[in-house]
Amino acid sequence: MNLKLKALTKSIWVFHFAASPCNNCDIEILDLLTPRHDVERFGIQLVGSIRHADVLLVTGVPNRKTGPKLKEVYAQSPKPCFVVAIGSCALGGCTFRGSYNVVGRVDEIIPVDAYVPGCPPKPEAMIMGIVKLLNSLKGKT
């Protein structure tokens, strides 16, 4: 395992893209930063600019407004940038599937590296999703 990849797995900066969610997933994501779970001990930080991000968290159903924005934000991110889809809406549309303004699942718009199901997923489930993503990164090389 080379040094660059090792440093990347120890320091994940996360950008949170809310593609019109109902905010339950967002609240659970913020729970990760609170004292109970404290993901900063693994080097995970929430950043404000997509230019600083290593991981793009997507919550909610991409619709006609947020779908093109999601594509644009992904194109603006510095590579390597990994995408994690959080919650049932991002995975398959959940109760909004087939609605008139939904353009599709997140992985129909941008490539997704990890899926975290749940409505909303527990913070433990999100940590498990990130751990699986990191393990797949380590396994690749």
Place this chain on the structure above:
Amino acid sequence: MIFFNYLIFPGFLFTAVVGMLASWVDRKVTARVQWRKGPPWYQNFADFIKLLGKEVIVPKQGRFLFLIAPLLGLASVTAVATLLGRSFMYPAESFLGDLIVVIYLLTIPAIALILGASASSNPLASVGASREIKLVLSYELPFILAVAIVILKSGGLIRINDIIKYQMISGSILGSASGAIAFVAAILSMQAKLGYVPFDMSEAEQEIMAGALIEYSGAPLAVFKLTKQMLLVVLPFFLISIFWAHNPSTLWIVLKYVILLVVIILIKNTNPRVRIDQATRFFWGPITIACIIGVILALIGY
């Protein structure tokens, strides 16, 4: 020898490593204050190496300025570290007026941030740049007045090593009334120079994302972060050498550095962010008036 001084010992490498560790102490203490566990000790090294390996995105306009600005800040901080270290190590080789050179060089990291933010042609970055300009205008006045009190107290000495020698003979400048006022003003200006809470409005994450740094990615961002971490070493050492150097042995200097670091972290963790107009009013109002009183006290010998 001078290249060794610039690149390895008091200069680049030493300051960078100590700065990253000091910045880790800051993050760890912040986490403990908030009842969290905090990152491991190598966190800043991992962040730096990771950023070096990322893609660098450069805006179409102003490519040269965008990429040269972080290096400008890094070079000036390295020069300050070398000048300060050499005035402790080789007193005979320092030159007259290096105090004034250090004051000028300490302004350049802020100017580099303003240049880089302006070159990135992003509206939020320009908001960050304008706040940084106002902040520089605010804190430079009390900072220079505080240094002027040191010069007045020591009888017109403008060589850092002469000021250290003066303090070794007649006690540290911090011990006098005017020196104590100047020291408090200098600590508050240092907090603003570092861009820490309560004066972090140019990088305010909650309102203007990352502010001045919003368009930076990869290696230039790593250099900006490194510059800030090196300032966390250089500025406290500068304050120690001009205010508090009655006994410049290594143990005492390290102890005083730790005390100043704790003060910085405590100010950072017990204050909310102020607006830019509040910061300007704070620095030009009470702090400048206190500094002018300090100058008068220094002139009449207190």
